[in-house]
Amino acid sequence: MKRLRLIIAHEYMMIVGKKSFIIMTLLIPFLIVIVGAVPVLIAYLNESADKSVEQIAVLDQSGGLGNALVPTDKYKFIPINATGAPETAARDFYKKASESLTAVVVIPADVEQTARVTIYSEQTIDVSTKEYINGCLGDTIAACRLASYGIDNLEKIVDDLKVDMSVNSIKWDENGNEQTTSTELSMVIGMVLALIIYTFVLMYGAMIMNSVVEEKTNRIVEVVVSSCRPVELMFGKIIGVGLVGLTQFAIWVVILGVGGSVLSMLGLGSMAAADPSTMQAATAAASEEGMDMQNMLAALGGINYGSLLVNFVLYFIGGYLLYASLFAAFGSAVDQASDASQFTTPIILFMVIALYAGIACASNPNGPMAVWCSMIPFTSPVVMMVRLPYDVPIWQQLLSIVLLFATAFAVTWLAARIYRTGILLYGKKRSFKDLFKWVVNK
């Protein structure tokens, strides 16, 4: 045990002590934060640039409809009168006017029938301006048309017809208590956890393989295994590198947490103010999905974080052990990392299949594919993460965990047999047949 601890500490420090590790670990969250912050910053800059009021001239030929354009902080409407062709009149006015005029809106006399107005300007009109004008005039024209039917209370009837459906999903727990859930939220949480496992296993698996190959090419391995058993070295490596991953993960969580809260204090308020139309759209989308902010918070509270965390850790360990020992075994069978692709391609293929199965399962988390893929140990760590927020039957969870760990231990045992032979053999290119022989040899 003392030797194992020593090897774990050594493997850990070999990676954590590297400058490149420190730089990458610190840099990645900043990159993420920067990527997240850029839109906020741009919105913020936009807002401060947009402080100027846009002056829009209105050439109203409809007689009164121009009043529907209500001025705001951003838009100021100047009614103008003109005779003759509206286009020439608009152009004349635009040319004569001071520079601050943005555009001229021409409301034709037959606007109630055609529902068509024209905006003239030297620059392309931006979408929000267009939408504002559209909204103001559209509502008024709709009201006028309604009034033209001459039916009592029609406006009220129409309002009644505007149904805004909202589907709240409420789940009963064992005690019959109600919990608000959210399908969308479950999906997001599941996918994020699945992606973390996927990324971690591949990234650190490759790291283990490189470390094994490096020791072998360095020839230091012969000295080390004359002091400890090869199995100890392999496990020391797997555990040490696993701890590196956890360290990196913890650092990122802290940095992202701190960075996120700082950012939300600085940025979020300004973002909300910056772009009212997107905020409106977002709220609209949310209410379409039957989800207002309160519901979202209730759903966040409705997830069983304890069980999710326990499961995440279990699948994380099981999946990592399974793939890491394979990477270690294959690393031991080659003389240089570039020769390893023939062995690693199947592993990476498995992982990619797992990821795609996970994505597919998100829309049907209790379908046959989801159930099968969450049982097969090579895909279960990723797929089960997607399924878990949707409440998987407990027997399936248990079976899947047992299968995963049974397979992980079996594969580790096989890997150790390959490893202890592989690390001492040089020169020849090995095939899967050779690896099989090493396993069988006593």
Next chain:
Amino acid sequence: MDFITVKDVVKQYSGHRALDGVSMNVPEGCIYGLLGPNGAGKTSLIRILNMITRADAGEVLLNGEPLREAHVENIGYLPEERGLYKKMKVGDHIVYLARLKGMERTAAVKAMHEWLERFDLTEWRTRKVEELSKGMQQKVQFIATVLHRPRLLIFDEPFSGFDPVNAEQLKGEILRLRDEGATILFSTHNMGSVEDVCERITLINKSRVALEGAVKEVKRNHKKNKLSVMLDHDAVLAPAPEVFDIDVSTPGNAVIHLAKGVEMRDAIAFLNEHYPLTGVTELLPTMHEIFIETVTKNQEEEETA
């Protein structure tokens, strides 16, 4: 007392028997040469002694006890193919390997400082291994091998890669370790170094022991009854086929080998009687010659068989 006893050890790899009933006894405090051509099975035997692999059959005793895991702390191994963690600092590296061999940190650090000083490497302690020259790396490896004061040291080609000055220093250190009580197993192709330092040898050829014994004894057993003869006044040796044949003859010197059944002292008496003899030296075969002779003889036997 024998420190290592190897008895009828067999090691089988798929399709190849690396060791076939090999036995060897290494006395305590001895510098023992393990010789043999490439692929003879030396590395296989060394790996069994290091417990990197296990013998399929036979027995290995260390200090009278069957080999077990705790013994690795009493063994230091310098493999032929040298390697270190290139990114590690010299001092850390030495301490790590020593602690793997069961040494406590403080003791390891203390010994590391002593050894670095002995090899003039003190200023390199905090440098990375990859910054060192090849010769310095070899020294670091040597230090890592001996730091935990093992009772058994296994050196596989220890002098390869050393320049003559450093090789001499290394030889001195090896002899010093022997004097301090360590038993040293020495695997090499360099027959010159065998004559220099080894007391006993085992020669393995084709997975079997071909020759075994004390170096002096082995040489005596392989002697060809050759004499180097020195004569005064540039005298020239005349043929005397009933006593000896002349291999080389120059004025004042000659190399002869004795005829069958002639004792050396009779030959010397004969020379002394007929020539102004100033000196006679028995020419023993070098280990180099014995090595080649043994290996080629084995080959011929195999071909005729």
